[in-house]
Amino acid sequence: MDRTVNPEILAIALGVHEVGLLPTPDELAALIAEVEVGAIQSEAGVPDQLLSTAWYLHGIAAVLEGTEQYDLVRRRHAFAVSAHILELALDDRRNRLDPANDTSDGNEDEGPGADDDRAETADAETAGPPQDPGEVRARRLSLAFGAQVGYRRCEQDPNAAAVFRQVDPLLVTEESLASHLDTLAVEAGVAFLSLQRRRLARVLRVWRRQLGDLQRLAGVTDLRGSMYGPAQAVIEAVYDLTLFLTRADSAALETARAHLRDVVTGGAGRADRSARWVAAHLLELLDDMAEGSLQRLLPPGTPPALAQAFALSDPPVMTLWPPQRELLRKSRPLDPATSRLLISVPTSAGKTLMAQLVICAHLAADAGRVLYVSPLRSLGREMRQALRSRLRVLGRKLGDDQPDFPAPGAQATASDADVEVLTPERLMHALRQDANATLEGVGLIVVDEAHHMQQTERGFLLEGLLAFCQAHPSPPRLVLLSAAVGNHAELAAWLDPDQPAENVVFTSQWRGPRRLHGLLSPMKFTDRLTRTALPPRANRTRHTEAVLPMGLRISVRPTSTGKTFHMATSRDQPLGQRIYREKFPGDTTGKQSASVTNYALFAFGAAHLTRAGSVLVVCASRVATRNTAQAIAAHLPEFPPAAPLAGFLADTLGADHPIVDCARHGVAYHHAQLPAEVLHAVEDALRNDQLKALCCTSTLTDGVNLPVRSVIINSEVDDGLQRTWSGQPQMGPAQLLNAVGRAGRAGRESEGWILLTRHRDPYSADFALLEPGAERLQVLSALGTDDALADLAAAEQLIADTTDAIFKLAENHAATFASYVWFTLDALSRIPTLTPIEQMAAVDRLLAMRQLPPDLKDRWLQLAAKVAEQYEATEPTTRRRWTTPGTSIGTARILDSIAEALTHALLQDPAATAPAYDGIWGQVLAGVFPDEWPLQRTLDFFAQYGVYGVLLTFPEAKEAWTFTEKRTSTSARRYVDVAAAITGWTGGATIPDLADAWLSGLPREWALEQTVKNISVTFEHYLAWTLGALTNLINTRLEQARAEIRLPATVGWHLRHGVDTAQALALLNAGVTSRRLAQQIGRSASDRSIGADELRAWLTSLHLDGWRREFAATSYEINDLLEYVRTRRPSMVGTLLDARQLSLDATATGPTVAEDLPVQLRFAVGPQPSTLTADADQGTVAVIPADAYLDVLTIIDSGIDFEATLTGDRLTLRL
Template sequence: MDRTVDPQVLAVALGQHPSGLLPSPAALAELIADVEVSAIRSEFTVSEELLGTVWYLHGVAAAAAATDLYDPVRRQRAFAVSAHVMDLALNDPRNRPDAVDRIRVQDAPDDDAPDTLNDGPSRPPAQPLALRTIRARRLDLAFAAQIGYRRCDQDPNATAVFRQVSGLLVTDDVLASHLDTLAVEAAVAFLSMQRRPLTRVLRAWRRQLRDLQRLAGVESLRGTMYGPAQDVIEAVHHLTLYLTRSDVSALDQASTHLRAVVTGTVGGDRTARWVAAHLLELQDDLRAGSLNQLLPPGTPPALAQAFALSDPPVMTLWPPQRELLNNAHALDPATSRLLISVPTSAGKTLMAQLVICAHLTADTGRGRVLYVSPLRSLGREMRQALRARLRILGRKLGEDPPEFPAPGAPTTASDVDVLTPERLMHALRQDANAALEDVGLIVVDEAHYMAHDERGFVLEGLLAFCQALPDPPRLVLLSAAVGNHGALAAWLDPDQPPESVVFTRQWRGPRRLHGLLTPRELSNKLVRTQRKPRKNQIRNTEAAVPMALLISLRPTSATKLSHMRTGELGTRVYAEKFPGDKSATVSAKSIKNYELFAVGAAVLSRAGNVLMVCNSRLATRNTARAVADRLPDHPPAAPLADFLAATLGADHPIVNCVRHGVAYHHAQLPAEVLHAVEDALRADQLKVICCTSTLTDGVNLPVRSVIINDEVDDGQPRTGPGSGRWAPRSY
């Protein structure tokens, strides 16, 4: 959020302009922050003043004369600000053709404010524009956001935008029915960098255009109303060929098509010209970010194809991934020790896959690779991603054996094995020579687990053993949470300076908004009653207080804290020794904290998928059931619910949760169930998933909001044994 809402960033983006033409940086920051906060509510709008400002920034940064008005930094900031707000505008109810009743949230400026957040239906939105107009507006906003994100090096957000509008791409109707948006649809599909859906829509549209040519008896549709859209589609087709097959001539052909649209040679479609101009400007960035361009000279073409033609596809690299290949010599077999430390969501998993596949294609004489992760969920994800890539390389992925196979159990030869530290240690104890035979590279993910109280000794011992070998394999460690880079680098390779061993960057893709969910007592409605006298009873009064949930948000460090609060969600009953004593609750009569936080999850789920981290397996189940009680049936999750009913039985509690779009995930569920839940979340079939931390550490999941349920010190004194100063909070 500080990347775009900070007034200093906005001042650079806005530049110098006549007074009154645009809002000041501080006023613009306030406008954006208000939209960010109000987006949590059921009813919010992006004001015409804000939308007009960001369209201005988008236009000026993209104009042909922009180099005279804006330096590169200013252009990048302008694209970042405009993309951020366009992305928000996609969720403006006025721009959503599928608007439904939403949970209402209003501001509660202080603790005594009236109840303002309810999980009941809201007022119906204002009369929407015609569906066709809304569809066109959404596509325009999506393209503007995507191109802005691509131009300001926030590539993951461009893919996330595509997920919001992918249903607007029309392939099952005649071209004339959506000709006005066809060029934008093609560009939106391309900027997603999702090869499968992109290939599908391009194939359909190109076939329809060829059919039109045959019917009209012409070799080209240039000069007709279809001409501009056809050239944009052909340009996108050739750009895709360049990124997936390293076809340099395809890039030249794409440029020819785009210039023809921009100059009006093929027809006068202003929307197509807008799209073509942006794609033409983007070509240098695409070339710089192409995997083919970044791989070292002499790299076999199969390496790039293994990533471009398999799932998940990789058509361009993100900034830290580009820098890793350019500066860290990560793919060089001579790089014997490397620590990659980048934040979560910076593409660390893909970096590991690149190192692994590059090692397999290099002629080192020791081609076997071990990928070690302390997390089984991360190992499953890596195994799934590597399987298709290795198939293209003609290499074999090892089987997924039991954690501790019996001595003498048969094994099959493989090029890559995915293991936990305990599984590798077990193999070393059985036969160290066989376990490390022909191993030239060991990749350790989540390396910060070396500091773990219980499992860290095993991981550190493995690394120490491998380093002590007469001819040690290459070691590549990855982590998002290593603070002592220098010390770890010195331990890995004492002969090299730390900067030669450590690659670290602070780049993050997705924007973040931090908030706090807090149980809040409505103390002005407290009611005390006398308990029935009993022998030796010292708590003679019950204090019943209604409970609400407070949501606190601060978009950036420069903006004010905003509070929103629910109505009464239940009652908490205390057994008092004296007035104000809260050391003991009457559990059977009291609403639990997880039930309060479930309301927060239900509220956030309307803006996108929610992942809620719980501290125990039981808590995941209970929380999921509480969230499901707050949500209606969710038809997209029906196939998963049917599978779980057939696998676990129709009476299993997860089945009813899933029918409401809610699931839970922990280690006691069968592996096939965990796989199905993860795949459903990636396919956008689930609204909320409650899990333990094993799913969150290193696993790539497309979620909009993350709630972490934890106990934190709130500084308030408690009475009673074991009460301490800890209070529930969720982040």
């Protein structure tokens, strides 16, 4: 907010003027601040003086270009301030067309009111008689266009798209042109400046068709000089500008320029002043937008397909934002010779798009495969979704979404995939299995949220991966991204010691949406406090009960140096009470359990803020996310758009699970112990405006782009001061910065509100916590933390006391480090190279070896030397086996011993050793074509030998498979048979049915929560990992024994997903997220003897209607299946643009049609997505096959004008 409410900036924008003509900079800052505060209170109103000032700044900044009085800096500030105010005016009640949404006249108890620090608003000034809807509509469009122009001219590009979302419904396409001719040109300008390609293409198609009809009716070639002439010229200019931005058509750019000049000079007609206003601004913007287009910014020689991959896919990218443009101009990120790059920009500065550009440019240059590594599954899902459409246009393939741990025999990174999206865990497991195969052909590794290296639990894993890749004799390119790095130069020197930091680091402070910082705190209504004497009782020391009514205070500060505004709920209608049993007046140590909690008060604030847009509440724990979500939902009515999500959650988790009732009110929660398909559905619901509030832990806010207006941080914040452990984890500066960055998603919101909760009265210093400085954002190795050094000291003592200490290190930093050293010794020794590799090369490349003081560095290296001694003393095939599990070395050794015993038991089976062939071939082919045991037989075998119970005793198991009778920490444990549970889970039983079977007699809600948690922790993660590792070790021994049997290599994956067929597993690994759907399809295919390799063809033949009919597939599930069945082929949209025509097979629905029958591509009536048909005058004549559906949809959504004809079963599209 500082950039438009700061008096110094306002003084530059206003310039020198006559006293009294305009408000002073301080007066203007106060006016804007008061309107912003009014928005928090749901009291939108822009005084006339403020609005007049905005139009004045807009006008002179546009007119006085190049004059000495208004230089570039002053004009930019003037546009920024005017755009801000004009957008605020869209929420003024006088400019609204939806009075039903005007909540400003609600009761006082419905939202925070103002206290004495709040200046009067101009309610009287902004009130007035009812407005004519046509005038209001025209005014809204003008305000929106003025704001969009201002944002584009001051380089706050994404805010222009955010403004469009507020007026999109005002674009008229269902009525005649005459009914809205007065606003037609403004509508075209508003649509164009949004750069929402799909929507823009649709409205242009309608308007150009209507104008063409008028031309034919009048018998003219254009409408120049008529009342329609100016609007037509603007529309044609917008059409040509879109052609240029999507197809690099330079001729279209000049044609657009000519159309706009024709309007400005009056050649197209003089009656439409609005068209001349729009044309003048577009003419000024034209060259700037052209220079910011991908076509102009990409290096010479870049294949056209790269720009098309962004302009013609979703979300569309036709121009780049300032930091993205600067990156391409300065840092050469797309050049394969740029081997190391750290991109550090704020959230909402387009970091994700930068990563996509680097990835797609690398592929376009045929420079090898790409690995995109994200520590966060939510971020990985988001990137996977974004890359799909880009890669579709490029004709490239995205790898399967496999579990973190590999199935032996199934490649961890599919060699036919161009891009893999992985977690660090999955990449490390793949490297442990076969580092050579994993990195073969990999030319680029992109690591997002790289600051996670400093996290204590998983940070060293990421640091180790980067160190190993740098120590590799053929290292791939490395690109790191983060919004939270304070020590750029140090990381640059680590990544590339031979380059100056400025050649390795790209950083920018640019951010699109504005930010408004605030504090939430409990409000004590002490003047309403009452005290009651308690009856005398023996040993009673507290004799008085005090009841203190409580409310909520919101404190906001629009600028870092400006006034703080305070608002509070009504004291006449408190939100709850604090009840104290006092020893003396004012004693608060005896607070009673019936007292209202702080989170309940903050939940009221969150519910109030949902009026302005969706709200994200970041909580300290998983339990807090549930409790807070329930408290918010209690303040909100049922929310119909969330009904589909609520239905899905009820089907998946059970109707009594607490998240279901929350969802009915438009509220949900998100944490790591919910199933992946639930997390995916919740994230999508928030993105699709089906949720009003989401409560989450900090793992969701790290890098995931969520479209929320407000973020409430209800967690302890690390302020750098030493304090006693409070029992709650503190949010570190990097986590805080990422959470703050979620407020106001670029392109969706132009402003974000961030509120930090305080459990006491707020202080001015609290605001500083929301903006941690570079000194608080140092990325430091996890090996230098106090916990790591304590673990190192314990390991050193253990080594001094015992002879096999390396095997006794378990589940701490020292054990993780030792396991990493063991892995690197094995992996580097197996890399074929003519030059010997230093044994400790990957250890020496650790960030810790650069950051730690010499004494600590030497201590870690001494531990590494001890690990190396043990490694060398271990038999080669044995130490290789101990590398693969990914556990501590000691656990790996125990797993190997268990595998040896189980292999011995298996070999007692005559079928294991009986020759598969007679005669000499029996000996020659022994073990070459072994039989694989069925899944259930394998699970029964493990249960027979008590394997599950043994695995659950390992240190890595932590709290896996624990159930309690009650929620309390002291509650008695409940026994649940894990073997029977696994059979039910893999057999496809629903979570509600599993809860009934496992925890009968417990309260339904508690039973469901524990069932979900244990499925996530135990089945989807721990046992799936360790059981898969054990199976690998067993199969390795069976292969060495040349046995005729094997256990299924994918047993861990079956346990991870909870399915029992190979077909279901294929679907889930390929990105289908619904376990129910995968299980049902898998069973159906298995019953028909359709193998996993035949699944795509079979599902393609069923088409969308068959998916709904056979499997009751939902719209979300159908989208997944469309992606699954899609045939990989050269880019259809690229082929169409290059060759100007494209042919594909279609499924004829009747007799063979005549040659080149003209058809229209349409969506069938019904639930979306629906069948895509080719229709002629006689009706539907063909259907687009399911495996081509998404490619044809990309062409339709691109806005490219084409004609379609059908000959037999062959569909042809022509430009």
